[in-house]
Amino acid sequence: MATIKVKFRPSAVNGKAGAVCYQLCHRQENKQITTSMRIFPHWWNPQKRELITTPDNATTVSAYRRQIEQDVHKLREIVRQLDATAQPYTLTDVVRLFQSDLASNGILEYLQKEILRLQDNNQYGTSRNYRRTLSSFSTFLKGTDVPLPAVDATLIGRYEKWLAQRNVRRNSSSFYMRILRAAYNKAVREKLTEQSYPFAQVYTGIAPTPKRAVSEETILQLQRLNLSGHPSLLLARDLFIFSYCTRGMAFVDMAYLKKSDIADGSITYYRHKTGQRLTLRIEPCIRSILERYLPARPDSPYIFPVITSADPEQAYRQYQTGLNYHNQKLKQLGALVSETLRLSSYTSRHSWATAARNHDIPLSVISAGMGHTSEKTTRIYLDSLNNTIIDDANRGILRDFNLTVSM
Template identity: 25%
Template sequence: MATLNYQLDRVKNKNSKYTVRLIVRNGTTQSSLATPVEVLKSQWLSKPQRVKGGVRENDLLDSLLEKAQAAVKVLRNSNRLQNMKACAIIDFIKNFDTDVVGNSNGDFLEYWQSIATLHPKSATKYRYALKSLVDFNIATKGSDTILFRDITSEYIRTFLFYLKETPYIPQHYQQKNIIKYKQRSSETIATYAATLKAVLNCAIDDDKLSANVMKGFRKVSITRKSNNKKIYTLNLDELRRILNFDLSSYPLSIQMARDLFILSFCFQGMNLKDLYYLKTKNFHREDLNYIREKTGKEICLTLSEMDSIRRLEKPYSCKSNVWGEDCGNTDFLFAFQYHYTSYDSFKGMILKAVRKLRKILNYPNDFSYYTARDSWATICSVDYNLGQEHIDAGLGHSSKSLAANHYISINRDKIAQTHADILKRLFQK
């Protein structure tokens, strides 16, 4: 935690006086900033850090301290303060403009984007929520510029009603020049509202907005619909049918979607993002260890049928892939990061291909990439009577159960033996 206080310089200056310095300490680092105030030692009151009888000097010190405290508050609220050296804090204080922070003429969109950079895992959510706000501003005010002074309680209330009542053209329709409107789901509205609220709270903490703007949320009911979506799962016979289905006449994207779907199942329901960022060091012979991105839990699994699994991996590996690209000396297992511009573009392609695969296989709309994960859990439970705590551990859930959280009664060998038998049945000829 950063601390601020005034001290006299150790050495007299040319006027035989001592310069008052602002001392900044943060962690193990310390730095100082010379103030324009010069005093005799007899004039300096060390405990209250005031100049005896010096009204003008004390006003200068108070003004500088207020500026420094405001700067430190901004750094703290933006999560930059903890690892920042004291000298860097001094530089930030020197360049800190309290007028910009105190008034409401700043660019709200730039501030939004600065907050979004602090949350890279939620970048997509911040981007789409911001786009909807800009679309609203264009529709109501004819401008794509939003200043802090524009953000009022009434503005927030009107925007939330806009999300609920105004249809929009989805991006995948826009890309195809199709004019087809849809209503936003309650889940989408709640997500955008929560994202906006997070940015507003940061702006309030940074003294850029008044807390009164939050009244706009109290005037509009934002609720999420209960998730009653049916969980669709496949048994091993159906998974084997997908594995052996002849897709040679179909586009590469559909073949890839099938292979990654099966790999997800083989890796105990690995999420697509974890698959995308998988590295060669995560493998050690037949052991696969990685940190699940969603929950931060370490997943440790032992794989069997490695020859079959390697055959699924090889077409998309960095060393030899279907695109014929040389990825050089890389740590990643797959070449996805070198062939696609971003994870979002890769994910969009896979999910679109999964929908096409669903039609080819004549499966219902409930079939998705996530079906591989749900199927692994269901097979473990139904076919092998594996307890919930073991399934939670295998999937890397942030479960509320004591056993799953602390791994008190979990038998890792039991999970490994179950998974080995599942893979043996899946790849049987």
């Protein structure tokens, strides 16, 4: 009888994730099946040959454990059936039958393959969203994969009801549905299943959320705070004000903003969320923040001290850590202004949009300035919209801030 062991194969590149493998042994023959599950060395216990749960990997490891259990069960069942025939067989036969079984394209297996593809393309944010969805949907299915043709309106309707029973917010439920729908539609395009429109009857929109904007006066108060003795709060405040002054630049775009993005008095960057290219004029209030950080790390390509690694995976983890830390410091920063002031990395973006609206700036200009490519009004006006109009609008909003810098 063939034996099956779960093993970890480290990456040949230092710092990269390795792969979970299944080692098969039979009559002095050895074969290895490499899975799409990617883990780091500290996620693996070599003595017990099992995954280790850490604070940052619990969701992924939980899904991987279920997948390993399913795969090992499949392999053992294949070996049992071959042994029952009393005919000689090789490990090539075992691997062929196992891979043929995987070709049935279960939805969980397909999601795992998509996660691996996204990671290989350095799309770590989207990969993380797929992992979250995989964990939720796998829990709903109790770890049992289902073929893609079985993903129908009834199953997806049950999943939506299951989420609601667990008090999952409507927007979170919609988030899972949109990820599943994207994966399912891709499988349809790959001709792995026929289109049956299983998401037609579930909610996939975005429900309104409470306003996060604060007034222009509040942001001026934040700008005027003396934080010279508190470097971590100073960085949080500067990033917040920089975001506001740059038409609501997202934290991820500030974290990845490079010195090479500055040229001829402007900043040009590509939004991580949409890939859209945005150019904005450097106003005095923006320049004062840049002058504080540009000389600080002469050997780093990045402007702000959030990312230090050149490795894409490590850089993404540093961005995530930086975002969490930034939001913690913003809470402390808000408390310095008012006990009731709640700040987050989104507040500056929403506040700029609200200020622009209060200055009677057309919605099309606001949308273009923030890079909202999905809005119909933006699509209508973007082609003919001169970037100077957006810069002039931003200068009007930042008049008081520029005066403060000039004092």
